Amino acid sequence: MTLGFVVIGSFMLLMMIGVPVTIAIGAGTVAGLYWAGLMDFALVFPQQIIEGASKPALLAIPFFILAGNLMNAVGMTDKIFNFALALIGSVRAGLAYVNVIASLIFAGVSGAATADIAGLGQIEVRAMRERGYSHEFAAALTVATSLVGPIVPPSISLIVYAWLANESVARLFLAGIVPGLLVAASFIAYIRVMCEFQDMPREEPKNLTQIRHAILDGIPALIAPCIILGAIIFGFATATEAGVIACVYTLIVGVFYRAVSFSMLWTALKESALLSALIMMIIGASQTMGWLFAFEQVPQAFATGFLDAIDSRAMFLVFVVVLLIVIGCFMEATPAKIILLPLLLPVADAFGVDRVQFGMIITLALLIGIATPPMGVGLYLMSAVSGVKFERLSIAILPLLIPPFVALILISVFPAITLWLPDLVMGPAAP
Known part of the structure; x- marks a missing residue:
């Protein structure tokens, strides 16, 4: 130890x-x-770095990153936002609801919170400011709703967890649908309550022609999650192949939108290569730490210490949630998972916590960290995108962390929220 x-x-x-x-x-x-x-x-150090970054299961990550960047480049984010705006923008606090719904839809095609902030951030914050929302609230809500991204499939974070926990990607993707909807619903409920205490702006209602045009324009973007998830769940493609399908489909949609150009492709490829390289470097370096822990049997000692100090499943989950939220404030989700999972999984297994449910708990707990000071990467990114000072954004985000925290508690207490859909579609997991 x-x-x-x-x-x-x-x-x-x-x-x-x-x-x-x-x-x-x-x-x-x-x-x-x-x-x-x-x-x-x-000498094992460089060997472990190469081994950690060259796992075939991780090949899906750069393809989903590229798909998200291509979707931003060809304008699918605008189509998604306009579609949500046409449907519910005219109700009181309509743009706040649109912010949540657009993030939920975009999550189904990007798989990353940072892609949501970068892609939808400027559009949503600008639109909300023009309609009378405060700059800080608009920026903070956009950061908070981006937490839906890594839960709803396809999710880069869940792919990393599947590799670490030796779990089925398809099962984890199915398991993320209901929790993702729960997090989105929690934000909608929060906004509805806020309407009782604040005078929220109302958007002008759209006529039938505008609504029909927004729906027809947004259909190609809305079909993408169905194609990606369906290909994985029904066995037509692996997660990596689904990432390739997402990239190809996005390019086809870009041609349909007449938005494909050489400069756009080059920018998307360059940004994807840089982010993929960063993630793979983190994974490779973290592999060395995992090897050292395994060599010295640290996970076994850690699990034994846990079992001696904590004698119930409930106490263990409370400890894990608090630990991960604190860790998430200082560390990015990927290295945190790679470092902590070898220690926590044996204890979770000992207390009978399903690994799929545990994956959702860990993912959401660490996600809350990207919106939490002092190291919340989502706050820094939104500050750069929106121009809101980091300090003011950090204060504005605090009440908006209540909805995902409530959802996290529900996911921890009720395993069926996570396990119902994968058990229904794929059957109960083997013991």
């Missing part, structure tokens, strides 16, 4: 003083090797 504290403590300390996450992970692992007297095994 001492080795675990040395490695994770070194990593957290380096992160707090601003060291890049990949270097912090590597340095923490080297500190652990030195502490354990295993510097003779240092």
